[in-house]
Amino acid sequence: MTLKIGWIGCGVHATQMLLPQLVRHDVEIAALCDIDGDRLASAGRQFGVSSLTSDAEELIRRSDIDAVGMAVGPGQHLVFGKMALERGLPVFMEKPPSGSAAGARELLAASEKSGKPLLVGFMKRYSAGNKIAANILRSGRFGAV
Numbered sequence: 001m002t003l004k005i006g007w008i009g010c011g012v013h014a015t016q017m018l019l020p021q022l023v024r025h026d027v028e029i030a031a032l033c034d035i036d037g038d039r040l041a042s043a044g045r046q047f048g049v050s051s052l053t054s055d056a057e058e059l060i061r062r063s064d065i066d067a068v069g070m071a072v073g074p075g076q077h078l079v080f081g082k083m084a085l086e087r088g089l090p091v092f093m094e095k096p097p098s099g100s101a102a103g104a105r106e107l108l109a110a111s112e113k114s115g116k117p118l119l120v121g122f123m124k125r126y127s128a129g130n131k132i133a134a135n136i137l138r139s140g141r142f143g144a145v
């Protein structure tokens with residue numbers, strides 16, 4: 001089944017890293033959102049999407065999407081993430097999941113309440129290179145941080 005995705009935030013990371021990977025899978029980007037009209041139009045052209053909006057709430061309220069993805073910023077991730085989860089939609093968001101640990105816990109609670117997954121792009125924390133660097137820092141061999 002082709003997943004229909006609504007995507008918020010058409011900035012550098014979304015257009016250069018996330019959306020190009022997403023479209024390799026069995027998905028259709030049903031709608032895009034950005035408050036910057038030029039970026040929105042450019043992403044629409046690059047990824048062949050004609051439903052474009054500057055209003056994230058309008059995108060989240062669409063009846064024809066299966067999940068929401070976003071790469072915007074901490075405050076928007078919290079607000080839009082909760083809105084999408086409360087609407088019963090699974091969410092992928094880039095890090096950080098809000099500007100505070102309390103906000104991240106609010107998102108966790110919203111995910112648990114709706115029973116829908118919330119995935120966060122915390123890949124750096126788990127990457128082999130970063131783990132090796134962290135071990136070297138902790139070993140004391142590196143010196144004071």
Ligand SMILES: NC(=O)c1ccc[n+]([C@@H]2O[C@H](COP(=O)([O-])OP(=O)(O)OC[C@H]3O[C@@H](n4cnc5c(N)ncnc54)[C@H](O)[C@@H]3O)[C@@H](O)[C@H]2O)c1
Nearest residue numbers: 009010011012013014034035036071072073094095096121
């Ligand atoms: N995991 C990683 O390796 C990685 C790498 C780069 C960026 N990121 C994260 O991705 C997110 C985006 O980063 P970026 O570098 O692409 O930033 P960016 O500024 O290029 O993109 C953000 C986009 O969001 C749009 N936007 C802002 N407010 C909005 C709103 N209310 N509604 C709709 N669109 C809105 C902006 O116009 C902009 O186009 C950040 O949270 C950043 O930390 C993660």
